[in-house]
Amino acid sequence: MTHDEIRERFLSFFEKRGHAIIPSASLVTTDQPGQTNNTLFNTAGMQPLISYLMGEPHPEGNRLASSQKCLRTVDIDDVGDNTHLTFFEMLGNWSLGDYFKDDAIKWSYEFLTSVEEGLGLDPKRLYVTVFAGKDDIPRDMEAVEIWESLGVPEHRIYFRDSKDNWWTAGENSPAGPSTEMFYDMTGELGDMDQAGFEAADERQDVVEIWNDVFMSYRQEGGSVVGELPQKNVDTGSGLERVTVAVQGKRNIYETTIFSGLIEYIKENSTNYNEKESRIVADHLKSSVFLISDGVFPSNTDRGYILRRLIRRLIMSGRKISFFGEYDDLIEMIIDSYINVYKNLDKLKSSEIFENEKIKFEKAIENGVRELQKISKKENFVLTGEIVSVLEQSYGLPVDVALFISDELKLEKSSDFQKEYESYQKDHQEKSKAGAEQKFKGGLAGDSEIEIKYHTATHMLNQALREVLGNHVMQKGSNITPERLRFDFTHGEKLTDEEKKRVEDLVNEKIEEDLIVEKTEMTIDQARESGALGVFGDKYEDVVSVYQIGKDDEVFSKEICGGPHVESTGKMGIFRIKKEEASSAGVRRIKAVLE
Numbered sequence: 001m002t003h004d005e006i007r008e009r010f011l012s013f014f015e016k017r018g019h020a021i022i023p024s025a026s027l028v029t030t031d032q033p034g035q036t037n038n039t040l041f042n043t044a045g046m047q048p049l050i051s052y053l054m055g056e057p058h059p060e061g062n063r064l065a066s067s068q069k070c071l072r073t074v075d076i077d078d079v080g081d082n083t084h085l086t087f088f089e090m091l092g093n094w095s096l097g098d099y100f101k102d103d104a105i106k107w108s109y110e111f112l113t114s115v116e117e118g119l120g121l122d123p124k125r126l127y128v129t130v131f132a133g134k135d136d137i138p139r140d141m142e143a144v145e146i147w148e149s150l151g152v153p154e155h156r157i158y159f160r161d162s163k164d165n166w167w168t169a170g171e172n173s174p175a176g177p178s179t180e181m182f183y184d185m186t187g188e189l190g191d192m193d194q195a196g197f198e199a200a201d202e203r204q205d206v207v208e209i210w211n212d213v214f215m216s217y218r219q220e221g222g223s224v225v226g227e228l229p230q231k232n233v234d235t236g237s238g239l240e241r242v243t244v245a246v247q248g249k250r251n252i253y254e255t256t257i258f259s260g261l262i263e264y265i266k267e268n269s270t271n272y273n274e275k276e277s278r279i280v281a282d283h284l285k286s287s288v289f290l291i292s293d294g295v296f297p298s299n300t301d302r303g304y305i306l307r308r309l310i311r312r313l314i315m316s317g318r319k320i321s322f323f324g325e326y327d328d329l330i331e332m333i334i335d336s337y338i339n340v341y342k343n344l345d346k347l348k349s350s351e352i353f354e355n356e357k358i359k360f361e362k363a364i365e366n367g368v369r370e371l372q373k374i375s376k377k378e379n380f381v382l383t384g385e386i387v388s389v390l391e392q393s394y395g396l397p398v399d400v401a402l403f404i405s406d407e408l409k410l411e412k413s414s415d416f417q418k419e420y421e422s423y424q425k426d427h428q429e430k431s432k433a434g435a436e437q438k439f440k441g442g443l444a445g446d447s448e449i450e451i452k453y454h455t456a457t458h459m460l461n462q463a464l465r466e467v468l469g470n471h472v473m474q475k476g477s478n479i480t481p482e483r484l485r486f487d488f489t490h491g492e493k494l495t496d497e498e499k500k501r502v503e504d505l506v507n508e509k510i511e512e513d514l515i516v517e518k519t520e521m522t523i524d525q526a527r528e529s530g531a532l533g534v535f536g537d538k539y540e541d542v543v544s545v546y547q548i549g550k551d552d553e554v555f556s557k558e559i560c561g562g563p564h565v566e567s568t569g570k571m572g573i574f575r576i577k578k579e580e581a582s583s584a585g586v587r588r589i590k591a592v593l594e
């Protein structure tokens, strides 16, 4: 059975049992009003459904199932083992106040073991864990009884505590016990006591393949304060891991999901190594999915994760002397998923990946040159201090510097890590002091023309969104008394007509002499009011929002420290002087007020 068939079987199994099949949400999370979203990407199937699990009725009903794209950067260092990927698909079924433990467990078991409708896995290779209980919450004997009624013997049911079998999304959230299913990937384990099971889990001989959560309690300040009025079921099963079990393999990379990629990498590298080749395959797949979901490489937030994935995979590719075409791999990835994820974009993936690769290879070359130069000294040893300085003055990240030093076979000091950390700490303290000083004297020193450019920057941002679309996001901005510079996400060069429309719109708003008003509010209020800005944890709790135009004339609303003009009337005439690429997927405009 291929992974495509497994996905289909899962969805139709639950469709037959009254579930509406919902499409996968984007990997990129969306901020929902009134809800602070602190992850950059969807990391589980339940994540796009949080508001429904909290009680909001779902338009498709109270039984749902999906296969959700997930990205987990917390697992990045585990990639290369048998079971952890950064990108994976999570199969899941949900009950929103409808069925509960009985049906949930029964269906999980049936889907895993039924030959006709499910996966036909061997029940003799299945083990389950249930919640051991804590404080006032009893151990989950109900789940034990249901498992036993299905034929899972008592000695294959293990109790685990809240680290593994208690689910919650934070201090104030629904919570509840879970039961997890494990599969013997070796086929040789048989009966085990709990210690034997834990050891097998440690060795990855048994692998967690499914997790059923029973959301039954309300938690406040980290403790359970009562039961939920609506009890939900939330399940998650990794498609890739289940495929390992179904196809009788020992790891994810031997399944139909990865075997083609791994084979290609193997045939096209002269220094093949399993772990590095797995990193190449996994990270490249994540990158393709991220790019297709609209992420561009950059130095902040999501873009930075993408950049790191691309850089890591290129380093791994160099380590195994990969001489194939990354583009072939991208094509293979897209071909194998396009039937399910129709937004996968070959052109964009190739182009953005290639640009980023070229850029990174240049950075490596510079790093190589620099390290070669300084390592010519006799008895040279690479210290944490040297790498720290290279990072601060050339922007050469420490992992890349170490990678280059390995390529150049340089000697590394034995206390490297300690030295590096202590230099980092010193530097941070110094730059903090610098920032404070700048802040004291800083903004007050802004000249009148610079203040005008601040306001013009907001107007340009809004005009670009109106002319090009709401995908336009500020990526950077810089103001001197001579000009403003503005970097923003957009895939292609602006046409002359687009530039003209942007200019005209800004000039129209200057002419309307709109009032500029500053209001202080909380980040949540700012977000709800539709203000632009980065809703990360960078901002203090209370922020200033600058609004250009009043009532039904509001043109722009943005979180900003200021300062700004009081009204737009006397700013001059706005002209775009230059429009060029800044980095992959990011354009740069330089503009003046004449």
Ligand code: ATP
Pocket (backbone or CB within 6 Å): 072, 075, 083, 084, 085, 086, 087, 088, 090, 208, 209, 210, 211, 236, 237, 238, 239, 240, 241, 242
């Ligand atoms: P583990 O402890 O093995 O890392 P987990 O407890 O983090 O797994 P859950 O959060 O319960 O996993 O996610 C539900 C399911 O998603 C798991 O049963 C597994 O099948 C799958 N899964 C989780 N993390 C990954 C990953 N990094 N790569 C592939 N599949 C995963």
Ligand code: MG
Pocket (backbone or CB within 6 Å): 164, 180, 208, 211
């Ligand atoms: Mg788990």
